[in-house]
Structure formats: C-alpha cells, structure tokens
Amino acid sequence: MDLNATPRLxxxxxxxxxEAVMLIPEGTLKLQGxxxxxxxxxxxxxxVAAIVDELLKQYEGVDRDDIQQDVLSLLDxxxxxxxxxx
Amino acid sequence: MPVNSQSPxxxxxxxxxxxxxxxxxxxxxxxxxxxxxxxxEEELSTxxxxxxxxxxxxxxxxxxxxxxxxxxxxxxxAELISTARAAGLYVNMITxxxxxxxxxxxxxxxxxxxxxxxxxxxxDETTANHIAGTRAHALKLALIPILKKFPLAFTVxxxxxxxxxxxxxxxxxxxxxxxxxRLEIAHVQYYGWALKNRSLLMPTxxxxxxxxxxxxxxxxxxxxxxxxEAVFPDxxxxxxxxxxxGWGRQMMLIDPVGQAxxxxxxxxxPDLHFDNVRDHDLSWIWQSSPAFNRFRGDSWMSDTCLxxxxxxxxxxxxxxxxxxxxxxxxxxxxxxQYSPDHELLKLLxxxxxxxxxxxxx
Numbered sequence: 001m002d003l004n005a006t007p008r009l010x011x012x013x014x015x016x017x018x019e020a021v022m023l024i025p026e027g028t029l030k031l032q033g034x035x036x037x038x039x040x041x042x043x044x045x046x047x048v049a050a051i052v053d054e055l056l057k058q059y060e061g062v063d064r065d066d067i068q069q070d071v072l073s074l075l076d077x078x079x080x081x082x083x084x085x086x
Numbered sequence: 087m088p089v090n091s092q093s094p095x096x097x098x099x100x101x102x103x104x105x106x107x108x109x110x111x112x113x114x115x116x117x118x119x120x121x122x123x124x125x126x127e128e129e130l131s132t133x134x135x136x137x138x139x140x141x142x143x144x145x146x147x148x149x150x151x152x153x154x155x156x157x158x159x160x161x162x163x164a165e166l167i168s169t170a171r172a173a174g175l176y177v178n179m180i181t182x183x184x185x186x187x188x189x190x191x192x193x194x195x196x197x198x199x200x201x202x203x204x205x206x207x208x209x210d211e212t213t214a215n216h217i218a219g220t221r222a223h224a225l226k227l228a229l230i231p232i233l234k235k236f237p238l239a240f241t242v243x244x245x246x247x248x249x250x251x252x253x254x255x256x257x258x259x260x261x262x263x264x265x266x267x268r269l270e271i272a273h274v275q276y277y278g279w280a281l282k283n284r285s286l287l288m289p290t291x292x293x294x295x296x297x298x299x300x301x302x303x304x305x306x307x308x309x310x311x312x313x314x315e316a317v318f319p320d321x322x323x324x325x326x327x328x329x330x331x332g333w334g335r336q337m338m339l340i341d342p343v344g345q346a347x348x349x350x351x352x353x354x355x356p357d358l359h360f361d362n363v364r365d366h367d368l369s370w371i372w373q374s375s376p377a378f379n380r381f382r383g384d385s386w387m388s389d390t391c392l393x394x395x396x397x398x399x400x401x402x403x404x405x406x407x408x409x410x411x412x413x414x415x416x417x418x419x420x421x422x423q424y425s426p427d428h429e430l431l432k433l434l435x436x437x438x439x440x441x442x443x444x445x446x447x
Contacts (some may be wrong), residue, residue, distance in 0.1 A: 010265060012201040012239020016148070016174075023176040025201040025239045025268055026315075028100075028148060080310045082267055 003068075005086045008044030008072065013083045015039060024083055034059070036042050038071055047074065079086060096334070096373050097233040098146035102175075103350070106135065106166065111184045113219030113445045114207065116245060116287055117279040119155070120353055123446075124342040132162040134364060136169040138340060141368040143173035147338075153180040155342070158190070164197040171198025178203065183229040184222050197238045202233065203270075205243035208250045217249065219445040229266050238249040240297070241268035246297070247287035248437060253336060254297050258304050262312065268361040269312050271301060273319035277351040277406060285438040294322050321431050325396060326403025326419035333381035333405060338372060346371045348378050351406035355415045381405050386416050390424050 001007065009015075012025045020036045022029040031039070037058060041051040052068050059067065078084035130138075139150065150170050157163055157179050170177050176340050177203040179194070204226055208214035210296035214223035242261045250257060254271075261269050276284050291295075301316045308314055320327060330337050330349040339347045345360035346368070350357060361375040372378060377405035380386070384397055391397050403419025411420045411430060 010239065010267065014200070017174065021148070023148060025178065025241060026149075028202075035231045082310070082313045 001072060001079060001085070001086060003049040003052075003072075004047050006047050007042050007075055007084050007086050008045055009039070009042055010085045022083060024081075029081075029083065034070060035074055038074055039078070039084075048075065060074055097336075099338050099339075099372055100147065100331070100336045101149040101151060102139075102142045102147045102338065103151045103153060104135065104138070105154055105339065105341050106130075106152055106157050106163075107159045108342050109159040110155040110182070111159075111220060112156070112182050112222055113447060114245075115217050115219065115283045115443050115445065116247060116274040117446065118275055118277040118350060120278050120351075121282075123155075126200055129160075129342045130340075130363070131346045132165060134344060135162075135166050137262075138363050138368060139166070139170040140173045141363075142338075143170075143175050145369050145372060149178060150175040151178045151180060156182050156184065158182075158185050164193045167194055167199050168197040171200075176200055180205075182218075182222055183226045183276070184220075186229055187231045187233075188235070191232060191236060192320055195238055199238060201239045201241065203241040203243055204229065204233075206257075206261070207245060209253060209257045213249065216443075227264075239267040241270055242266040243270040243272055245274060246289075247271055247274045248289045248293065249287065251289050251293040251297055254300050254342060258300070262308070266312060269304075269308070269314045270317070272317040275317075275320065276365070277410070281410065282444050283441075284434070285441040286431075286443055288321070288435065288437055289319060290437055291322065291435060294319055320404075320407070321422055321435055323421050324402050324423040326407075326421040328400045329404035329407070329419075332401030334378040335382070335401065338368070338378075346375065346377075348381075349406065351410075352377070354406050355409050381415075388416070388418055390418055394424070 014023050016037060020031040022031055022036055022039065038055065041054055048071060052064065053069055055067050056064060077082055107126065107129055109126055142150065158181060167177050177199050180201055180203045183204050206214065206226060207217040207223065211223045215221045242264055244257050244261055246254065274280055274287050280287065305314045333348060334348050339350055340363055341347065344362040344364045346363055347353065347360050358377050358380060360377050361371050384392055387397065387402050391402050403421060404414050408417045408419050409415040412427050417427065420427040420431050422428065
C-alpha cells in the first residue's frame with residue numbers, strides 16, 4: 001500500500017463500538033496498541049498520508065516516520081487478511 | 087453440578103447460534119441437525135427471539151449466527167436482524183439461498199445483515215442436487231451476482247465427503263470463480279442425520295491424504311484474495327478437536343423451541359436437561375444451568391486427560407462424539423490416540439460397500 005491509497009474496511013468488517021476488537025466474518029481480531037485508532041480513520045476517502053496527519057495530532061510528540069511505518073505495516077497485514085481494501 | 091463459590095468465574099461467551107427454525111427446503115444427506123426436528127408451530131415467537139438477542143448482547147456475546155433449518159423460512163427475519171444489530175451483535179446468516187429474492191435480501195441488509203454463508207454440495211448440478219435432496223444448485227449459483235450488489239461479506243462453504251472429495255481441485259476452482267470473501271472447506275461431521283449416512287460419506291484415507299496438499303496450495307494461491315479455512319476430518323486425526331471451543335466456554339446454541347445448549351448435538355447425551363429461554367434469561371443459563379456446567383473445567387475428565395497438557399488446548403474433545411461412539415459421555419474422545427477406543431475409528435474409516443443414501447422425510 002502506498003501513501004496515496006484510500007483504504008476502507010471490507011464489507012462485513014467493522015470495529016467493535018467500544019472494545020479494541022475488529023469484528024469480521026466468523027471471528028474477531030484483537031487489536032493491539034494504536035491499531036484501533038488507525039483503523040477508525042479508514043473511510044475510503046482519506047489517503048494514508050492524510051490518516052498519518054490525523055494520527056500525529058492524536059499522538060503528540062511522536063515521530064512521523066514511526067507512525068507512518070506503523071500505519072503502513074498494519075494496513076498491509078489487514079489487506080492480506082481481507083479486512084482492508086484499497 | 088452447581089457452580090459454587092470456589093469455582094473460577096465463567097468467561098463470557100463469544101457467539102450465539104440461533105436455530106430460528108428447523109424448517110428447510112433442503113434434505114442434505116449430511117444434515118447434522120437432530121433426527122427429530124422441532125415443529126414449526128412450537129417455534130419461539132418474534133418477541134422471544136428479540137428478547138434473547140438483547141440478553142445475548144448484554145451478556146457480552148459478539149457474534150450472532152442465524153441458522154436452522156433455513157432462516158428465510160421465518161417471515162419475521164428482517165425484524166429479528168434489526169433487533170440483533172441494534173443491540174450491537176454482528177449478524178451472520180447461514181442459508182441455502184433458496185427463496186432469497188433481490189428484494190428480500192435488500193430488506194435483510196437494510197436491517198443490518200453483515201455476512202452470509204452459502205454452502206455448495208458439489209460442483210456438478212446433478213450430484214449437488216442429489217446430495218441436497220432437492221434442486222437447489224442452480225438457485226445458489228444464480229444468487230451470487232445478486233449478493234455482490236450489496237455491502238455484504240459472503241462465505242462459500244464446500245461440504246466435502248467421499249462422494250465429492252476426488253473433485254476437490256475443480257470444486258475449489260468453482261468457488262474461486264464465485265469470488266467470495268471467505269472460503270470454507272468443511273468435512274462432514276457425523277452428528278444428527280449425517281450419522282445415518284456415515285458409511286456412504288466417510289472418505290477413504292487416500293482421499294484425505296490427497297486433499298491436504300490441494301488445500302494447502304489453494305491457501306497459498308488465494309492469499310490476500312480469499313481467506314480460506316479448512317476443517318480437518320475428525321475421524322482421521324490423532325488428537326481431538328477443541329469442540330465448540332470447549333464445553334460452555336465460548337458458545338451457546340438455542341434451538342427453534344428455545345432450549346439453550348452448549349453445542350449442536352448435545353441432545354444425544356442422556357440425562358442432560360436443557361433450560362429454556364422462555365423460563366430463564368441467558369445470563370443465568372450461561373452461568374448456572376446444569377447443562378452448561380456439566381463438562382466445564384476438568385473435574386469430569388479421565389485420569390489420562392487430567393494428566394495431559396493437551397487438555398488446555400482441546401478441553402477434552404467432543405462429548406457428543408465420545409457418547410455416540412462409546413456410549414459414555416465422559417469417555418476420552420475416541421479421536422484421541424490415547425483413547426482405548428481409538429481402534430474403533432480405524433474400523434470406521436474403512437468405507438463399507440455400496441451403502442444406500444438416506445434422505446429425511
């Protein structure tokens with residue numbers, strides 16, 4: 001996935017309203033660390049770069065490269081699992 | 087046995103399987119529903135189910151699986167989905183697709199249906215209809231383009247056994263063409279009606295051996311496109327499955343008349359009484375009903391199981407299978423190589439000659 005991509009959650013996948021859990025067909029994925037905050041930004045309109053900008057506001061004082069790396073690696077894994085689509 | 091104050095707290099369940107009706111247009115040879123089906127006029131009312139779904143969400147259940155029989159046989163299905171979704175449950179429906187028009191599907195998705203599971207009996211129409219006991223195959227195929235018009239995930243489930251396992255590669259290719267989000271390859275489990283047809287459906291050792299690399303190759307090929315899950319055929323294993331994730335640990339099933347059960351087949355075990363959602367709320371049933379506590383923990387286990395570290399992984403295997411094969415629900419699951427009855431499975435793996443298929447009704 002690149003920074004200009006506009007990812008969204010796949011059909012049948014959604015975040016649990018309160019818990020750090022992604023509900024998927026026939027199961028759940030436990031979300032660690034900032035994963036829930038990252039996935040909550042996916043809407044199929046905002047680019048990965050714009051999502052990183054938003055997260056920088058949320059996590060003050062964190063290095064941009066670190067966040068960007070976290071976001072890209074999470075989205076790649078979720079895309080492989082069929083939870084995120086571009 | 088009752089839960090006393092020394093018992094560890096019972097973890098909350100994860101999923102609810104709601105068999106909202108046993109009525110079904112299909113008569114699959116491998117149907118795992120009980121021999122005696124519950125009658126339509128005895129089914130829970132709309133209000134009963136709505137109350138159950140709200141209690142389920144309060145209990146911490148995340149996933150609702152609407153199944154049957156055929157859930158579409160309930161006229162109040164959209165209303166049930168809407169209530170479940172509003173309560174916060176993830177709503178899945180397991181369906182034959184028979185009788186599902188675009189208009190009805192639109193209403194179900196609108197009500198909050200999120201995922202649908204459609205099973206296929208074979209890739210070729212004649213044998214698929216033979217296995218399903220009715221002409222359903224073409225209807226299922228025709229449903230796929232309609233499903234794709236909606237924001238809905240869908241799973242294709244390929245049910246495999248001796249009659250179709252030799253065509254597994256082509257069967258998977260058919261499923262790939264249908265392009266589902268998920269693909270399940272599930273060996274028949276020998277409960278309920280399926281047990282009657284065991285000698286017809288039981289695959290041979292060669293078939294099972296040939297199927298494993300085909301499944302592994304498909305997993306690799308479909309990575310990132312279709313998520314594939316395969317259920318290994320129980321009778322060919324050396325260790326038992328963690329049946330239903332362990333008795334009373336993850337899941338609750340409610341049958342059409344409101345009996346709450348720890349698993350699909352539990353009614354075969356003698357002397358188990360199932361409390362009814364008409365009389366008790368789900369939280370009490372989960373925590374305190376005798377049926378849910380019957381095989382919780384390890385106090386019922388044999389010394390062999392108690393001493394075995396695998397008990398933390400398989401929770402003692404399947405109680406219904408232990409009973410069906412040995413006559414003792416507390417016996418070691420015969421799938422386990424440490425079971426004194428393990429030899430029995432080796433005999434059952436050998437297919438008998440020319441058994442005749444038996445359909446319901």
